[in-house]
Amino acid sequence: xTVVFNAASRKRPVNLTLNEDLVVxxxxxxxxxxxxxESLLADYVDRLSRERLDQAKVVETTTAAxxxxxxxxxxxxxxxxxx
Numbered sequence: 001x002t003v004v005f006n007a008a009s010r011k012r013p014v015n016l017t018l019n020e021d022l023v024v025x026x027x028x029x030x031x032x033x034x035x036x037x038e039s040l041l042a043d044y045v046d047r048l049s050r051e052r053l054d055q056a057k058v059v060e061t062t063t064a065a066x067x068x069x070x071x072x073x074x075x076x077x078x079x080x081x082x083x
Contacts, residue, residue: 004045004049
């Protein structure tokens with residue numbers, strides 16, 4: 001996992017609404033539920049950041065391909081323009 005946040009940043013309490021049974025079961029499995037949630041949240045943020053970056057790359061690649069096609073062939077709209 002790539003660290004996508006400042007691990008040295010101060011910690012603060014937050015309110016979450018979670019399933020009570022799930023929290024009880026999770027607490028029985030770890031002595032530091034906050035650290036587990038923080039780790040899972042970091043993974044989630046990292047994954048979404050990567051997905052967004054990948055999507056941006058797809059858009060850039062598609063735009064470059066379209067612009068190359070347009071430069072070589074001209075605009076498809078020119079054929080149908082009434083101007």
